[in-house]
Amino acid sequence: MSQTDFVEARSFDHIPERERHGNVTGQFQLWFMINATLITLLTGAVGTLYKLDLASTLLAILIGSIFGTLFQAFHGAQGPRMGLPQMIQSRVQFGSRGAVLPLAAAMLCQFGFAVFYIQTGAQSLGNLSHFAHPEALQVVFGVAAMAVAIIGYRLVLRVERFASYATLINLVLLSIAAFTWLPLRGLLSQHHFAVVAFLAQFGASATYQIAIAPIVSDYTRYLPSRTKGSAVSSAVFFGTLLAAVWLEFLGAALSAAFPNADLIASIRDLGDRFGFGLGSATMIIGAISCLIACAVTLYSGTVAVLSAAEAFRPIRSTASLRTMTIGCGGLLAIVAVVSMPPNLLDSFSAFLSLLGYFLIPWTAINLTDYYFVRRGAFSITDIMMPNGGIYGKWNKAGIVSYGCGFIAMIPFFSTSLYTGAIASKLNGADIAFSIGLVSATAVYLFLMRRFDRAAELKVVVLAPLNTLDSHDALVGTDMGTSPSGHLYAADH
Incomplete structure (x- = not known):
C-alpha cells in the first residue's frame, strides 16, 4: 500500500469520480457512530438540569432531534x-x-466538539483504569484521535464498520439494564413541566443535530455521483437520529434517577448492575466511539481552516499539509481540554447554545440557496477558484443575510452568559433558533429576488475549465461537464 493509499491527501478539494467509493449502508453506519458517543448522554441531561420532568424531557428530545436532523440530512445530499x-x-x-x-x-x-470528545473519551478510560493522572490520558487520547484523522476517511470507515455492531449490542444491553434497574415508572409519573426547561432541552437536542450539518458533505462527497440524493439524506437522517435519540433517552433517564451523579460514572454503574462486564465494556466502547467522532471533527475542522486560507492564497492539498494542520488543531484542543473546568455538563450546555446561534443563519442560507434559489446548479470550477469565479470574493446577499439572522436572534439569546431582553420577558425561554431561521431565510430570498438562474446556468455550462483536469469530469445523472469541459452540478 502506497502512502497515497494509506494517508489521505484530500482536504478542501473536489473528489473526482475515479476516487469515489462506498455505499449508503456505510454512510448509515458512519453517521450512527458519529452520535453513538457518551457525550450524547450529556445532551439528554439538559432537561433535568432545568428541573424538567422525564416525560417532557423525552418528548423535547424526540421533537428537537427530528427538527435538527432534517437540516443535516438535506446537507448530506x-x-x-x-x-x-x-x-x-x-x-x-x-x-x-x-x-x-x-x-x-x-x-x-x-x-470545540473535539475538546469535549477528548475529555469524555479520556474520562471513560480513566473510569475504567482509575488512572491517577487524567491529563496524561487526555493527551494520549487526543494524539490517537489526531493519528486517525491524519490517516483519513478510509480508516474512519473501516473502524466504524466494526465498531457500529459492538455499539448497537452495547446499547441494547444498556437499555435492558435501564428498564430493569431504573425506577422509570415512578420517574415518568412525576410532572414538573416548564416552558423554559422544555425549550432548553428542545434547543439542545436540535442544536446537537444541526452541529453535524457543517461536516456532512465532507464524507458523503466520497460516494459515487450516481448515488440518489434521497438515499443519502435518509442514511444521514436515520443514522444520526437513531443514535442521538437512543443515547439522549438514556442520558435523560440516568440524570433523572441520579440527578447529582456524574453521567459517565452512572452509565458505568448501570452496566455493572447488569453484570457480565457490561460496565467495563461500555467504557471501552464509549472511548472508541469518542475517538472516532473526535477524529471526524478534527478532520472537518482542518477542512474548514484550509478552505478559509485557500481563498486568500492558492494552496495545493497534500498529505503533509493535512498532517500539519490537524496536528496544530489537535494540540490546541488538547491544551483546551487540560484547561477546562471539571463540570462537563454545564460547559457542554453553554457550548451547545452558542453553537446554535452561529450555525442557524448559515444552514438557513445554504439550504435555501441550494434547494430554492439555484436548485442544485453550481459551477464546481468557480467554487474552487480563490477569487470565487462567477460567485466573486464577497457575496453581499449571503453576508448581509447571515448578519441579519444573527442580529435578529440576539434579543432572544438565553444562556448562562447572556440573556436577551425579549428572552427575559419570556422567562428565559430560548426561541432564538426559530427567529434566526426565519429572518436569515427571508432576507436571503429578498436579496436574491432578482437572481437570474437561467442566465447563470448558461455561464456555468459554457465557462472554460480553469481548475480541474479532464479526468475529474463526473458522470451520472446529476453531474456533468460543459462542451468546453467545465465541471458543474445541475438538476437536469
Missing part, C-alpha cells in the same frame, strides 16, 4: 452531487472570501 466538502460550498452564497465567516463558525464548532 449535496456531497455526492458536488464532490466538495460542506463548508467550501458556502462560497456560492458568501463569496470565496466572504465564506470565511461561516467557515470560522464551523472551525470553532468542530474543534
Whole structure:
C-alpha cells in the first residue's frame, strides 16, 4: 500500500469520480457512530438540569432531534452531487472570501466538539483504569484521535464498520439494564413541566443535530455521483437520529434517577448492575466511539481552516499539509481540554447554545440557496477558484443575510452568559433558533429576488475549465461537464 493509499491527501478539494467509493449502508453506519458517543448522554441531561420532568424531557428530545436532523440530512445530499466538502460550498452564497465567516463558525464548532470528545473519551478510560493522572490520558487520547484523522476517511470507515455492531449490542444491553434497574415508572409519573426547561432541552437536542450539518458533505462527497440524493439524506437522517435519540433517552433517564451523579460514572454503574462486564465494556466502547467522532471533527475542522486560507492564497492539498494542520488543531484542543473546568455538563450546555446561534443563519442560507434559489446548479470550477469565479470574493446577499439572522436572534439569546431582553420577558425561554431561521431565510430570498438562474446556468455550462483536469469530469445523472469541459452540478 502506497502512502497515497494509506494517508489521505484530500482536504478542501473536489473528489473526482475515479476516487469515489462506498455505499449508503456505510454512510448509515458512519453517521450512527458519529452520535453513538457518551457525550450524547450529556445532551439528554439538559432537561433535568432545568428541573424538567422525564416525560417532557423525552418528548423535547424526540421533537428537537427530528427538527435538527432534517437540516443535516438535506446537507448530506449535496456531497455526492458536488464532490466538495460542506463548508467550501458556502462560497456560492458568501463569496470565496466572504465564506470565511461561516467557515470560522464551523472551525470553532468542530474543534470545540473535539475538546469535549477528548475529555469524555479520556474520562471513560480513566473510569475504567482509575488512572491517577487524567491529563496524561487526555493527551494520549487526543494524539490517537489526531493519528486517525491524519490517516483519513478510509480508516474512519473501516473502524466504524466494526465498531457500529459492538455499539448497537452495547446499547441494547444498556437499555435492558435501564428498564430493569431504573425506577422509570415512578420517574415518568412525576410532572414538573416548564416552558423554559422544555425549550432548553428542545434547543439542545436540535442544536446537537444541526452541529453535524457543517461536516456532512465532507464524507458523503466520497460516494459515487450516481448515488440518489434521497438515499443519502435518509442514511444521514436515520443514522444520526437513531443514535442521538437512543443515547439522549438514556442520558435523560440516568440524570433523572441520579440527578447529582456524574453521567459517565452512572452509565458505568448501570452496566455493572447488569453484570457480565457490561460496565467495563461500555467504557471501552464509549472511548472508541469518542475517538472516532473526535477524529471526524478534527478532520472537518482542518477542512474548514484550509478552505478559509485557500481563498486568500492558492494552496495545493497534500498529505503533509493535512498532517500539519490537524496536528496544530489537535494540540490546541488538547491544551483546551487540560484547561477546562471539571463540570462537563454545564460547559457542554453553554457550548451547545452558542453553537446554535452561529450555525442557524448559515444552514438557513445554504439550504435555501441550494434547494430554492439555484436548485442544485453550481459551477464546481468557480467554487474552487480563490477569487470565487462567477460567485466573486464577497457575496453581499449571503453576508448581509447571515448578519441579519444573527442580529435578529440576539434579543432572544438565553444562556448562562447572556440573556436577551425579549428572552427575559419570556422567562428565559430560548426561541432564538426559530427567529434566526426565519429572518436569515427571508432576507436571503429578498436579496436574491432578482437572481437570474437561467442566465447563470448558461455561464456555468459554457465557462472554460480553469481548475480541474479532464479526468475529474463526473458522470451520472446529476453531474456533468460543459462542451468546453467545465465541471458543474445541475438538476437536469
